[in-house]
Structures are given as structure tokens and as C-alpha cells.
Amino acid sequence: MTVTAAQVAHCGSVSALSLGLPISTAIPVAKGTLPKAAVVGRTPISAKLKQRLTNDIESITLLSLMRAANTGLELGRLIPEVLVIGLKLTGKAGSVPVEVIELIASQRKSGIVFACVREVPFEGGTREECAFAVRRAQPGRAGHMPNYQVYTGEWLPAGECQLEIAGGTIDELWMSLCSQTILGTPEVADLDARITRHAQIAKLEADIDKLARDHQRAKNPAQRNELYAKLHKAKTQLAQLREG
Missing domain, CATH: 4.10.860 (DNA Excision Repair, Uvrb; Chain A)
Incomplete structure (x- = not known):
């Protein structure tokens, strides 16, 4: 069944289509909602993190799933697929929920771009903003255990946030999305060096x-x-x- 714009999953006004991703990667609205208990899984979490999940996260939504089959890219050797997950923040959450992102991303081999969505005061009213975040290994020496970090982009009006499918493989797509989030460009060459700089x-x-x-x-x-x-x-x- 072909998914139409009205049938895709949304996090606030943000969807795969609003982000500029192909409709072939969009998740139907009926399959988009991710219960908080499901993303936690069996991982024991602290009382503080449980409180953050309860108080800071209004909803979690799978917006897009990018694989070789629906992007036209070649299979990756390291990353099987890339997800875009929307995190709708409550009014109590003023910033990107780094601990929650760390919890979700650390349990999966997939690359995950988090689209964090919030409402903020603006010119006497409110506006919806979005910021991307990714968890990736910090640049380091080969042969050493990787240290992971959650990197965040800038808050922008939700309607201005875009992601681009770039690269020839799913691995390169993930690198490009990391570059887009952290550096604002889809280029993947010398990514670790550019992140360090x-x-x-x-x-x-x-x-x-x-x-x-x-x-x-x-x-x-x-x-x-x-x-x-x-x-x-x-x-x-x-x-x-x-x-x-």
C-alpha cells in the first residue's frame, strides 16, 4: 500500500516528508508510536533517568527507516539501517535529552538520528522548534575501545529542518547524517578530523x-x-x- 502524506507518522509537525526524506522511507502513522517501555527494554535504568523519561518526554515516534531496499543505496558493512526517531519534549524539558538518547541508541546497532521537537515562546505566542542529535563514537586511535558521545545540532524552526540522503552505501549515509547533524554539511570526507576541529x-x-x-x-x-x-x-x- 502506498503511504500518503496524511498517513505518515509525525512528531509534532515533523515527519519524514517535512524533513525532505523520500516517502518510501516514511513510517505509517499506525506503526509510528514507540511506547516508552519498549525503548527501555530490559535495560535497568536509574530513578533519575526514569523520571526524565516521564517528565521530559511527551512521546517517542519512529518517523523514518532507511535501508538499501528503499533508498537505492548499497548495503553497509557496519550499519544495517538508519532510523529517524522523533522525541516530543514536554514544557519541562528545556534542552536535548542527552541521557534518554544515550539509553535508546546504545541498545541498537542501527544508526539513529533523533529529531527533538519542542514548543517555545516566540513573539507573543509559541513556535515549534527541532534539533537533531546522534550518538557516535568519538574520534580516537585505531585499536582502542571507542568512547561514544551524543552530539547535538542547533534548534531551528521545525519547518526549516531538513535531512539529505547522501553517499553510496548505508554506512556512508550514516556518516553523512552525522555530518549534517554536527557540522551542517552532508560531506563525509575526513569526518572524524572535521568533528575534532x-x-x-x-x-x-x-x-x-x-x-x-x-x-x-x-x-x-x-x-x-x-x-x-x-x-x-x-x-x-x-x-x-x-x-x-
Whole structure:
């Protein structure tokens, strides 16, 4: 049966189709709802995480399932499929629910893009926003146990959030979706190096902001000079990273 736009699963207004994904990958509305108990499975979880699931997550919805058969891509060697799961946040959740994403993604071999959806005040009313998140191994040395991290993108108006099917295999598709989430581009070349550079830039920007504020508040001349030197060094490092 062909799935129409009115019959696909939604998380708020966000669906596979609103994200720009092919209708062949969209999940029918009748099969989209994922009970919280089902995503937890048999994994023991802390009382704090259970509370977050209850208080911060309004609903969990499977929006899209991307496989070789419905994307035209070749089979992957590492990733069998990629899911897009919508997390509708309650008014109590102000940020991406990293612990919940870690719980869900750590139990599955599939690549998962999480579309987090929230309502926020805007110009006297409210608007719906969406932010993507993925859990992937941090860049590291070959042969070492991988450390996983949840990476999040920026909050955008829900109608502006898009995902692109790119690459020749499901493995490359997953890498591209990670790149789209973290870096805002579908390119997969040198992904680990680009993620590392992105993290270094973000840290330097935060350091510069703090150093600038500390320098403004400092009264002691020696302390001001020391902070200025650190600030100048951080700005130089940031300029070099951006140029590279």
C-alpha cells in the first residue's frame, strides 16, 4: 500500500516528508508510536533517568527507516539501517535529552538520528522548534575501545529542518547524517578530523568569551596582563584553526 502524506507518522509537525526524506522511507502513522517501555527494554535504568523519561518526554515516534531496499543505496558493512526517531519534549524539558538518547541508541546497532521537537515562546505566542542529535563514537586511535558521545545540532524552526540522503552505501549515509547533524554539511570526507576541529573551535570560542569577561573584571594590573596574554593566544589559535 502506498503511504500518503496524511498517513505518515509525525512528531509534532515533523515527519519524514517535512524533513525532505523520500516517502518510501516514511513510517505509517499506525506503526509510528514507540511506547516508552519498549525503548527501555530490559535495560535497568536509574530513578533519575526514569523520571526524565516521564517528565521530559511527551512521546517517542519512529518517523523514518532507511535501508538499501528503499533508498537505492548499497548495503553497509557496519550499519544495517538508519532510523529517524522523533522525541516530543514536554514544557519541562528545556534542552536535548542527552541521557534518554544515550539509553535508546546504545541498545541498537542501527544508526539513529533523533529529531527533538519542542514548543517555545516566540513573539507573543509559541513556535515549534527541532534539533537533531546522534550518538557516535568519538574520534580516537585505531585499536582502542571507542568512547561514544551524543552530539547535538542547533534548534531551528521545525519547518526549516531538513535531512539529505547522501553517499553510496548505508554506512556512508550514516556518516553523512552525522555530518549534517554536527557540522551542517552532508560531506563525509575526513569526518572524524572535521568533528575534532569543530570541537576545538567551540572550546576556544568558549574560552575566549570567559577570558574576555575575566579580563574586563580584573583590577590587578599583573592579572590583567596575564589574562590578556592568554586571550591573545586563544584568539591566535582560533584564527589558525578557522583558516586550516
